[in-house]
Amino acid sequence: xxxxxNNRASGIDAQLVQRVRRNQWTGAVVNLAxxxxxxxxxxxxxxxxxxxxxxxxxxxxxxxxxxxxxxGLQQYRRFFVPEGLSVLGAVWTTTAWLIDTVIPGTQSLASxxxxxxxxxxxxxxxxxxxATVVSFVVGYPMAYYIGHIAPEEYQNLLVVLVILxxxxxxxxxxxxxxxxxxxxxxLMSAFALLPFVEQGVTLMNSRFAVLLGLVYxxxxxxxxxxxxxxxxxxxxxxxxxxDLGADRFEAFYHVIFPQSKPGVMAGSILVFIPSxxxxxxxxLLGGTDSQMIGNFIADQFGSAGHWPLGAAGAFVLMGVMxxxxxxxxxxxxxxx
Amino acid sequence: xxxxxxxxxxxxxxRGSGVLLAQTAFxxxxxxxxxxxxxxxxxxxxxxxVVWQGFTTKWYTALLQGETVARVxxxxxxxxxxxxxxxxxxxxxxxxxxxxxxxxxxxxxxxxGKRLFTGxxxxxxxxxxxxxxxxxxxxxxxxxxxxxxxTAIIGHVAFGISFVAVVVAARLQxxxxxxxxxxxDLGANELETFxxxxxxxxxxxxxAGALLAFAMSFDDFVVTFFIIGQENTLPIFFFGMVRxxxxxxxxxxxxxxxxxxxALVAVAQWFQGPTW
Numbered sequence: 001x002x003x004x005x006n007n008r009a010s011g012i013d014a015q016l017v018q019r020v021r022r023n024q025w026t027g028a029v030v031n032l033a034x035x036x037x038x039x040x041x042x043x044x045x046x047x048x049x050x051x052x053x054x055x056x057x058x059x060x061x062x063x064x065x066x067x068x069x070x071x072g073l074q075q076y077r078r079f080f081v082p083e084g085l086s087v088l089g090a091v092w093t094t095t096a097w098l099i100d101t102v103i104p105g106t107q108s109l110a111s112x113x114x115x116x117x118x119x120x121x122x123x124x125x126x127x128x129x130x131a132t133v134v135s136f137v138v139g140y141p142m143a144y145y146i147g148h149i150a151p152e153e154y155q156n157l158l159v160v161l162v163i164l165x166x167x168x169x170x171x172x173x174x175x176x177x178x179x180x181x182x183x184x185x186x187l188m189s190a191f192a193l194l195p196f197v198e199q200g201v202t203l204m205n206s207r208f209a210v211l212l213g214l215v216y217x218x219x220x221x222x223x224x225x226x227x228x229x230x231x232x233x234x235x236x237x238x239x240x241x242x243d244l245g246a247d248r249f250e251a252f253y254h255v256i257f258p259q260s261k262p263g264v265m266a267g268s269i270l271v272f273i274p275s276x277x278x279x280x281x282x283x284l285l286g287g288t289d290s291q292m293i294g295n296f297i298a299d300q301f302g303s304a305g306h307w308p309l310g311a312a313g314a315f316v317l318m319g320v321m322x323x324x325x326x327x328x329x330x331x332x333x334x335x336x
Numbered sequence: 337x338x339x340x341x342x343x344x345x346x347x348x349x350x351r352g353s354g355v356l357l358a359q360t361a362f363x364x365x366x367x368x369x370x371x372x373x374x375x376x377x378x379x380x381x382x383x384x385x386v387v388w389q390g391f392t393t394k395w396y397t398a399l400l401q402g403e404t405v406a407r408v409x410x411x412x413x414x415x416x417x418x419x420x421x422x423x424x425x426x427x428x429x430x431x432x433x434x435x436x437x438x439x440x441x442x443x444x445x446x447x448x449g450k451r452l453f454t455g456x457x458x459x460x461x462x463x464x465x466x467x468x469x470x471x472x473x474x475x476x477x478x479x480x481x482x483x484x485x486x487t488a489i490i491g492h493v494a495f496g497i498s499f500v501a502v503v504v505a506a507r508l509q510x511x512x513x514x515x516x517x518x519x520x521d522l523g524a525n526e527l528e529t530f531x532x533x534x535x536x537x538x539x540x541x542x543x544a545g546a547l548l549a550f551a552m553s554f555d556d557f558v559v560t561f562f563i564i565g566q567e568n569t570l571p572i573f574f575f576g577m578v579r580x581x582x583x584x585x586x587x588x589x590x591x592x593x594x595x596x597x598x599a600l601v602a603v604a605q606w607f608q609g610p611t612w
Contacts, residue, residue: 025447027440027441027444027445028441028444028445028447031438031440031441031444031445032437032438032441032447032453034434034437034438035438035497036453038434038493038494038497039456039457039460039494039497039498042472042475042491042493042494043456043459043460043468044456045475046468046471046472046474046475047467047471049471049474049475049478050467050470050471050474053474138359138363138366139363141355141356141360142356142359142360142363145353145356145357145359145360146360149353149357150360160602161364161367162367163605164598164601164602164605165367165368165371165598167551167597167598167601168371168593168594168598168601169555169571169574169590169593169594169597170555170557170571171555171571171575171578172574172590172593172594173370173371173594174578175574175578175582175586175590176370176371176373176374176590178578178582179370179373179374179377179587180369180370180373182582185373185387186373186388187373216366216367220367223363247342247345249345273462273464274464277463277464277465277466277467278464279464279465279466280557280558280575284575284578284579294464294466297466297467297470298470301470301473301562307474310470311470311474314464314467314470314471317464317467318463318464318467321462321463321464325462
């Protein structure tokens, strides 16, 4: 627009520009709009589509029926309630089965098994909890060492060494675990030297392999937050506690550990969520008995061809994630 | 009895730092041993890849000369790699710009529904990739978009924005806004203030966010797997190879991927300080 010929117009333009610039909402709207659009259209809308599908029904040829008369909670029912039981019966069966499984000894409280889907769901949650506990037990002492004992000048290097594998390819690292665990590998041959281990044994395609893979991939997410909370602790408090008669263990347990709790909680949620929702790790390292809910969901959209059931499974998994985050926030945790 | 236990406990903690050092060394071993074994085995002179038979560089030479080694076709690998780079580059550009703007909006403005919106911003990072991938697949199916590189970029940006926004927002929290006011008082307009005051100060945050978005896009397997149709990226190509079993060709490709990515990240961290 030429300045001389359109003086009046540009004067009005400038006024308008001034008004728009002064408006308190302009900045917010301009900065938010692109991301809000993208997340709305390419993240929330797809989730909504999937949510809708989870109320549908599968037709005779694997197609998805979404007419009004087909919509309902039948997929969720199929997921949670075994054939021929009421909802209440399913709750009891599942609880009894959980008690039977978690507490050793044969109580045989459950007369019938819950659905295979429910068992798979709890197996995935179990994997998540186990991976979290192992990461904590193995990672906490290390974070403590890096954050408190290691010489100041090495701290950054040690932290970078923890992060570095996380940046390197996920699949390649899973493959590396595969190399270590397969028959006749270096590690397995070393194990075979033990008296009670047979030659040519493999740990691949087992539950152990899946757990090892989960811990291997996600342990940096435990170490880093714990490290950053330990690094901020004022360790003169420990001396104070010991001056007041606590021994080293008590000083740690009552004074230091509570202060590192935010890091532990953040680390736990960061390890639990991706572990429980894992798909690739059980796919590549696990066998038929070590598949998880993620594999089930993928199967329903692939070979099993039952999209509505897969969609329902996905939203059950999302529910577990949301519950764990809610528990985390109730415990005083903060996102980010 | 009790006091003996207490003494034992305390003395364990007394000698704690030695134990902790050993433990730390063990975890580093755990993190790096598989990678070291992988790189070593890529020089292994054996068709059956896991048992050490002697040193050779013949797999590398063969692959670099374009020969297929044990089903691994280097041309296909290279194409997949180029696709990955292209997708990651596009993802970084779009999500760094949008994500930084988003971080500003979240840091500077109060608006109704902000808490909910912030939750939505975190979701792509948190939800299982399998859910994200499949829901995008359903969505593209419904609106009738042809799957390919384009849809992969769209999906990657959807989580890239969140990663960038979270990292940049963390940086903005420590940002001293009086600097901007000073610049404005001295006559700079919004754009000049942003260009000469704000941007230089938050650059490390934006750089870290961009690096994260690049790595997440380049490395993503699950989301891409569902929405890229017939095209290949490096992780998808690699997954296909791994599915068929361990072989010298896969070892070489894996070793190259891990050495190159770790070297690049190490350089980036060297310049930037630890980033996560």
